[in-house]
Amino acid sequence: MKAAVLTGIENLEIREIDMPSLKSGELLIRIGACAICKTDVKMFYSGQRDLRLPRVLGHEVSGTIIEVGKNIDEFDEGDRVQIAPGSPCGSCSFCIGGASNMCERMSIMGFHHDGGFAKYMVVPADAVRNGCVNRIPKDLPFEEACLAEPIACCINGQERCQIKLGDLVVIFGAGPIGHIHAQLSKLFGASEIIFIENSSERIAFFKKNVDSCEIIDPREVDVIKAVKEMTGGAGADVVIPACSSPEVIVQGIGMLKKRGRIVFFSGLSNEHKNISIDHNLLHYKEIQVCGAYGCTSEQNRKAVNLLSKRKINVNYLITERISLDGIIRGFELMTAHKAMKVVVTEF
Numbered sequence: 001m002k003a004a005v006l007t008g009i010e011n012l013e014i015r016e017i018d019m020p021s022l023k024s025g026e027l028l029i030r031i032g033a034c035a036i037c038k039t040d041v042k043m044f045y046s047g048q049r050d051l052r053l054p055r056v057l058g059h060e061v062s063g064t065i066i067e068v069g070k071n072i073d074e075f076d077e078g079d080r081v082q083i084a085p086g087s088p089c090g091s092c093s094f095c096i097g098g099a100s101n102m103c104e105r106m107s108i109m110g111f112h113h114d115g116g117f118a119k120y121m122v123v124p125a126d127a128v129r130n131g132c133v134n135r136i137p138k139d140l141p142f143e144e145a146c147l148a149e150p151i152a153c154c155i156n157g158q159e160r161c162q163i164k165l166g167d168l169v170v171i172f173g174a175g176p177i178g179h180i181h182a183q184l185s186k187l188f189g190a191s192e193i194i195f196i197e198n199s200s201e202r203i204a205f206f207k208k209n210v211d212s213c214e215i216i217d218p219r220e221v222d223v224i225k226a227v228k229e230m231t232g233g234a235g236a237d238v239v240i241p242a243c244s245s246p247e248v249i250v251q252g253i254g255m256l257k258k259r260g261r262i263v264f265f266s267g268l269s270n271e272h273k274n275i276s277i278d279h280n281l282l283h284y285k286e287i288q289v290c291g292a293y294g295c296t297s298e299q300n301r302k303a304v305n306l307l308s309k310r311k312i313n314v315n316y317l318i319t320e321r322i323s324l325d326g327i328i329r330g331f332e333l334m335t336a337h338k339a340m341k342v343v344v345t346e347f
Helices: 038-046 125-129 148-161 176-188 200-209 223-230 246-254 279-284 297-308 324-335
Strands: 002-008 011-016 027-035 060-068 080-083 120-123 133-135 168-172 192-196 214-216 236-241 256-264 288-291 318-323 341-346
Touching: 002 324, 011 324, 027 080, 038 324, 060 120, 060 148, 080 148, 133 297, 148 176, 148 236, 148 256, 148 288, 148 297, 168 176, 168 246, 176 192, 176 236, 192 223, 200 214, 214 223, 223 246, 236 246, 246 256, 246 279, 318 324, 324 341
Parallel strands: 168 192, 168 236, 192 214, 236 256, 256 288, 318 341
Antiparallel strands: 002 011, 027 060, 027 120, 027 341, 060 080, 080 133
């Protein structure tokens, strides 16, 4: 079968590999759609801490079960499914406590196991056993269903910073993740959402597709002053940095109101991971800082439910549908901000 195999930095090969064999407790999926995540792009250009090479990339996956391994009763051939890529152990303290994304023995499809940039993919037994396979309705297209995973990651971030009724939310970054965070924030009760974006392409996309939020260009104004002016001097209730920038973290903390919350949703590169933060600002204003990484299988189920009920719209975010042969072009489009979500739909 054809697959996109990463063998090293900037070395992604489209090649024929053997069909995966199925073990007891596993499922074989025919991929319907697999979206390119910014993490896939990062893996291609610079690697990633959890990545094991060589590897078939792709972790935003949906498709059809074509073979069911022994000792599985809850799924059948022909089931349409979305896959939560993180495969937890199910027995460590984090899994038992409901934080399976922090599993001490986590393995991830597209990182540790071969992922969805191929015609077929095996879902490991641990993933099947621990609720990582979610049925999707017939009227939900595969290309939308595969985006349940990034929605689930955003749900995790929203739950961590506890967005509530009436909150004013500032989102740094008007990429796909920023747009998803905005929609979720409204569902959680946010009264106003302000975007901050410095890409002309993304600002243009925003103005064409979004009419219910404000957007600030940091190249034109001081963003902290701008947010303070827009809030009568109070500041934001919640700040979500949906991009990787130390400067954004500092600015975000600076624009929070008393008892405001900021969620560190995006990781930083090793050379920028140490940030200078005003301790007294956190202390005297009782600002809450929390991290958010990945998502749980339960949050994937929540995401599928939102998509199924049409409470989240991702269709407008899919700006490129490509074949597997064009995957490197997809990486380039995303890096240059020439595309929002790129989804592989032909294998």
